[in-house]
Amino acid sequence: MAKSDGGFNLFDAEERVLAEANALRESLAESAPDIRNGVESLTESYRRSVREQRRLVKVSDRLQNQLASVNQELARRKAEAEEALARLREAQETLVQAEKLASLGALVGGVAHEINTPVGIALSCASHLADSTAQMRALFEADDIGVEDFERYMETASDTSQLILANCERAAALIRSFKQVAVDRTSSERRRFDLAAYIGETLASLSPRVRQAGHKVTITCPPGLEVDGYPGALSQVLTNFVMNTIVHGYDPGQSGTLSITVDEPVAGQIRLVYADDGCGIADAHKNRIFDPFFTTRRGAGGTGLGLHIVYNLATGPLEGSLAVDSATGHGTRFTLTFPRQASGGTPPEI
Numbered sequence: 001m002a003k004s005d006g007g008f009n010l011f012d013a014e015e016r017v018l019a020e021a022n023a024l025r026e027s028l029a030e031s032a033p034d035i036r037n038g039v040e041s042l043t044e045s046y047r048r049s050v051r052e053q054r055r056l057v058k059v060s061d062r063l064q065n066q067l068a069s070v071n072q073e074l075a076r077r078k079a080e081a082e083e084a085l086a087r088l089r090e091a092q093e094t095l096v097q098a099e100k101l102a103s104l105g106a107l108v109g110g111v112a113h114e115i116n117t118p119v120g121i122a123l124s125c126a127s128h129l130a131d132s133t134a135q136m137r138a139l140f141e142a143d144d145i146g147v148e149d150f151e152r153y154m155e156t157a158s159d160t161s162q163l164i165l166a167n168c169e170r171a172a173a174l175i176r177s178f179k180q181v182a183v184d185r186t187s188s189e190r191r192r193f194d195l196a197a198y199i200g201e202t203l204a205s206l207s208p209r210v211r212q213a214g215h216k217v218t219i220t221c222p223p224g225l226e227v228d229g230y231p232g233a234l235s236q237v238l239t240n241f242v243m244n245t246i247v248h249g250y251d252p253g254q255s256g257t258l259s260i261t262v263d264e265p266v267a268g269q270i271r272l273v274y275a276d277d278g279c280g281i282a283d284a285h286k287n288r289i290f291d292p293f294f295t296t297r298r299g300a301g302g303t304g305l306g307l308h309i310v311y312n313l314a315t316g317p318l319e320g321s322l323a324v325d326s327a328t329g330h331g332t333r334f335t336l337t338f339p340r341q342a343s344g345g346t347p348p349e350i
């Protein structure tokens with residue numbers, strides 16, 4: 001509005017100039033026809049120029065109006081896009097929660113399924129033992145126990161109690177591993193530690209098992225590399241890798257080389273590569289090994305929770321990522337990447 005006011009003021013002034021030019025032309029009427037004609041043609045050009053200016057001002061006004069409405073439209077679309085993004089984020093959050101719940105559901109289902117077998121066996125053994133004991137008591141009260149009855153009872157008692165014990169132990173071991181699935185920051189202590197020294201200590205604690213199986217271990221880690229994070233989580237990860245190599249990597253009697261290589265490809269990012277040169281993991285299994293309860297040794301002591309726990313540790317307390325690279329007959333390689341400094345408060349000095 002202010003602009004077009006300015007325009008009219010401008011044109012008022014021009015109108016005045018035109019009026020003055022007309023007056024001048026009139027006053028020059030007869031006396032100087034040449035000058036009069038000159039003034040007239042100048043006035044005419046000026047008038048044309050004023051017309052042209054007016055037209056340009058109108059065009060500019062129109063363009064400005066159009067620009068304003070385009071801007072309005074843009075602002076509206078931006079608001080719409082922002083709202084859509086917010087809705088998308090909400091939906092994503094809901095999906096993540098749903099996914100977590102679904103995997104929790106699967107885990108709970110798996111726990112129930114896994115624990116059902118040992119608890120079921122222990123239960124039926126206990127009830128068998130209770131029946132036999134009741135029979136013995138009846139015989140005892142009737143003062144009618146023969147040596148054979150007693151021997152049979154002793155055998156039953158010893159067999160069933162052994163089975164009860166073994167199955168309760170299995171159930172307890174399962175419960176211990178289930179508890180580890182729910183790894184979180186608070187479950188392990190954060191501190192600064194020397195990575196090479198810590199890997200050395202962890203492997204030393206595993207060396208009786210490694211040596212027994214006849215494997216060789218090589219560790220390559222820059223000396224003095226200090227990490228601020230969760231050493232407990234790291235040692236659990238390494239222990240699972242090594243135990244898996246021992247249990248799954250080689251045929252009985254066969255041995256190989258386990259290697260741990262650490263570097264810092266990008267400042268602040270640690271890359272730990274654990275590899276063995278064993279039988280490798282079949283393609284069909286590779287994308288299931290991190291699932292809870294996936295094991296190729298079901299019934300032979302495998303629960304299938306080891307790598308699931310490792311994955312949770314890698315992406316949870318260690319704030320990193322984990323990838324597997326393996327092929328049948330070509331060994332197994334896990335690459336764990338994690339920040340040298342965990343986020344959050346600064347831990348105490350070592």
Ligand SMILES: Nc1ncnc2c1ncn2[C@@H]1O[C@H](COP(=O)(O)OP(=O)(O)OP(=O)(O)O)[C@@H](O)[C@H]1O
Nearest residue numbers: 244245248249289295296302303304305306307332
């Ligand atoms: N180094 C390896 N070489 C060959 N196969 C492996 C190796 N590591 C893991 N696997 C395969 O991945 C599967 C899943 O491993 P994971 O540690 O989760 O379970 P598990 O060792 O079978 O049981 P758990 O660790 O609970 O006792 C194993 O059953 C095995 O088939």
Ligand SMILES: [Mg+2]
Nearest residue numbers: 243244306307
């Ligand atoms: Mg395992």
